Amino acid sequence: MRINWIQLQKITSKMEPILLNIAENKDFQALFTPQLQKLRGFFESRGFEIRIAGGAVRDLLMNIKPADVDFASTATPTQMKEIFEAEQIRMLHKRGEEHGTITCRIDDCENFEVTTLRVDVVCDGRRAKVEFTEDWQLDANRRDLTINSLFLSLDGTVVDYFGGIGDIKSRRVCFVGDARQRIQEDYLRILRYFRFFGRISNTSEHEDDTILAIIENKDGIKGISGERIWTELKKIVIGRMASEVIYTMIKECKLNVLLGLPEECNIERFKMVFKRFEGSLDPMTMIACLCEEVEDISNFHKVTKLSNDERNTGEFILEHRREAQENLENIDFWQDKIVDLEQRPGHDPSLEKLRRRVVQLAKSVGANREILEIIEKFESPKFPIDGKVLMSSGNLKKGPHVRNVLMYLFDLWRQSKFSMSQEELLEHTNDGNIPILSKKSTSPKRV
Structure with a gap:
């Protein structure tokens, strides 16, 4: 979608903003660190305006302490760099300068992200070409929702061009101007x-x-x-x-x-x-709730580019959900699942991550509080065999067969409910029915 700059000036009729003073708001007052006072002075002493913008203003009006505070200014990126260089303020090289954002660090303890007022003059639905402006209303007009189009002067005055204050009070969520545009x-x-x-x-x-x-x-x-x-x-x-x-x-x-x-x-x-x-739910747990087959997670990954941990979590829930539902109150099942994840040779060593995966599986099938507590507190017994132990036993020669034996012994140990000792397990290193594993598999495939 292309927007002509002159047309934008015509369609955005000038209007008097609604003003609301929140200077007494404690969360607003808490923002005024010595570093913010310095930032304010840098801009105002040179004739530039600087205001808090967007989400932080919305949060303050909802009596929520802002997690992030962004600033907007009439100064261009070039002018901001001149200000910070003159004041010997370090600037952080982050992406965003082409869209008017400069990030500085004051007194080596607080970062401030300041963006020049702008309008999106060419949009294609994904990215925009911007032009800078000194008009606060034009900048507010390009924002998505009325509740995100607010500015807050550093004297405590909220400036509202599109009814965002009223929408916050009534908990109304709507786009600025025409929703389609x-x-x-x-x-x-x-x-x-x-x-x-x-x-x-x-x-x-x-x-x-x-x-x-x-x-x-x-x-x-x-x-x-x-x-x-x-x-x-x-x-x-x-x-x-x-x-x-x-x-x-x-x-x-x-x-x-x-x-x-x-x-x-x-x-x-x-x-x-x-x-x-x-x-207490992970996003992938909820995505898995919407799905039926493991392949659904693969298809979701093609669109969203999940991390390995996210994809593994989703696939784990779908692979085991049916048996988890059937064994909902079977404590042995859950303990075995934990040990299989945490102790199986070659698995991810991050025990906290793996334990959380089992907890999320349990929640996905509606496990009760007692089962969840058992899962969270269960101390997984340690598998007493590893590759070094196998090789030092003298029963095996070095080679790919060591991995097959290791997995075979692990399954024997699980079947014994983790009771077999190292000595007992080593007696089975030359059993005649040891399965051969595929290169990527950690589960035995008999041939």
Whole structure:
């Protein structure tokens, strides 16, 4: 989508902003470190305005302490660099300068990210070409949601051009201006809308025109990078109101296939697990709840580019969910699963990560509190054999057969409920029925 600069100036009619003073807000006052006071002085002494922008303002109005604070200024990137060089302030070389963002570090203890006011003059639904401006309203107009289009002067005055203050009070989530135009500027805003709806709204009902605009433009998601999709989606599936939001995204807007999810998603299972364990779930656990087959995780990975740990977690849950459901209250089953993960030769040595994987599997099938406590507290017995022990025993020659024997002995040890000693296991190193493993497998395949 192309936006002409002159046309943008015409369609954005000048309006008086709504002003609200929050100088007495304790979280706002807490932001005023000596370093922020210095930053303010650098800009104001040279005739430039600097304000807090976006999400931090929204959070302050919701009585939430901001986790991140971004700043906007009328100074251009070149002017900002001149200011910081003159004041001998170190600048951090981060990506974003082409879009007007400069990051500085004051007194070697606090970083500040400052972005020049801008407008997106050319948009293709993924990225934008920007031009700088000194007009605060034009910058507010390019932002996605009204609740994110607010500025906060450092004297404590919130500046609101598009009704964001009122929308925060009423917990209304809507796009700035025309929803279709905002979405077509960056199709990721479809997912951002749902993320903020779940976070802020006090109702599960969406405005009809917003949903229609999303449905009309949903194919634009195909052009978004998988990493950006997953960054938003992983927050949605474990966030507030996740069940209601996912229902709308899948049942009403039909976004599932575009996001790499199956054509038929198990929303009821998603709801059950989320309702029971909200606040302690991994994003991949919730993705697995929507899926039925291990291949569904592979397809999801093709779109979202999961990390190895995320993909392994999703596949682990789907591989073992059926037997976990059948053994829901079988303590031996869960303990065996833990030992298999944590002690099987060649597996990931990160025990905390592996134990969490079993906990998430248990939650995905609705395990009760007693089972979860056992899983979390169970101390896995240590497998008494490794490659060095095998080689030092004198019973084997060096070679690929050592791995086959090691896996065979591990399975014998599991079958004995972890009771066989090192000496007892070594007696079986030359059994005649030792299976041969494929190169990548850690499970025996008999030939």
